[in-house]
Amino acid sequence: MWRKIFGVGKRGTADTEENLSPHLAVDRESMPRHIAIVMDGNGRWAKAQGRSRSAGHEAGAHTLKSIVRAASNMGIEVLTVYAFSTENWKRPHREVDFLLNLFDSFLEQEIAEIHAQNVRMRFLGRRDRFTDRFLRRMEDTEERTGPNTGMRFNLAANYGSQDEILRAVRSVAVRVAAGEITPEEIDETFFSNVLDTAGDPPVDLFIRTSGDLRLSNFLLWQSAYAELYFTETHWPDFTPEELARAIEEFAGRSRRFGGLDPEK
Ligand code: IPE
Numbered sequence: 001m002w003r004k005i006f007g008v009g010k011r012g013t014a015d016t017e018e019n020l021s022p023h024l025a026v027d028r029e030s031m032p033r034h035i036a037i038v039m040d041g042n043g044r045w046a047k048a049q050g051r052s053r054s055a056g057h058e059a060g061a062h063t064l065k066s067i068v069r070a071a072s073n074m075g076i077e078v079l080t081v082y083a084f085s086t087e088n089w090k091r092p093h094r095e096v097d098f099l100l101n102l103f104d105s106f107l108e109q110e111i112a113e114i115h116a117q118n119v120r121m122r123f124l125g126r127r128d129r130f131t132d133r134f135l136r137r138m139e140d141t142e143e144r145t146g147p148n149t150g151m152r153f154n155l156a157a158n159y160g161s162q163d164e165i166l167r168a169v170r171s172v173a174v175r176v177a178a179g180e181i182t183p184e185e186i187d188e189t190f191f192s193n194v195l196d197t198a199g200d201p202p203v204d205l206f207i208r209t210s211g212d213l214r215l216s217n218f219l220l221w222q223s224a225y226a227e228l229y230f231t232e233t234h235w236p237d238f239t240p241e242e243l244a245r246a247i248e249e250f251a252g253r254s255r256r257f258g259g260l261d262p263e264k
Pocket residue numbers: 039040041042043044045083084085088099210
């Protein structure tokens with residue numbers, strides 16, 4: 001039962017970008033519920049064009065805007081993107097500053113549209129190194145879009161999966177020590193719900209752009225059974241059409257979860 005799912009936003013308007021949203025030849029049951037993306041390669045894209053790394057990050061922000069819209073139009077339940085890792089603080093001060101300002105202006109410019117698309121936005125990661133201004137922006141965004149009923153959009157900033165797991169373990173240890181819960185109550189479901197992605201289904205499709213074949217500390221618990229899709233495309237060149245191709249490839253994979261293929 002194959003049918004085309006056309007890109008029609010829940011509160012979509014008939015503007016030109018919407019008309020460009022890709023057509024997917026994928027059965028709805030074969031669609032990934034949760035897509036995670038390591039948006040890598042802004043620097044290499046910029047270098048190839050003889051431009052600054054900053055220009056690469058700006059182009060990357062533009063791509064993010066179009067991918068959020070496309071994923072939402074395709075009916076994806078959760079999109080989680082890696083914007084800044086706990087390891088990225090090692091970069092030159094100037095680049096870190098540029099990125100943090102870019103996140104702030106991205107939110108300032110995009111929040112109205114994200115909200116209009118009925119998208120619920122949330123931030124994953126540590127909040128201890130951001131400016132008060134950015135923290136307020138994050139909180140306002142979560143509060144404003146919280147009641148929306150469309151796609152969940154998680155932006156991982158100052159995020160590391162090992163850090164997330166340790167924060168979760170510590171919070172659970174405190175509750176055990178206080179006698180609120182017993183160690184036996186800590187199963188996979190319980191633990192999934194104390195992570196930053198609480199309430200989200202596990203990652204089905206894990207995409208990394210720009211050719212490196214590693215996870216770089218992104219969603220290690222949540223991606224336990226994710227299908228991996230690596231592409232040479234640098235993030236600024238990633239398009240809704242390539243997202244559609246990744247989803248189509250995903251739909252053709254045999255996911256066995258340790259069991260046997262029912263068709264064989
Ligand atoms: C991804 O692009 C963006 C961030 C990590 C913030 P990079 O900046 O890592 O680009 P490359 O890997 O140097 O090309």
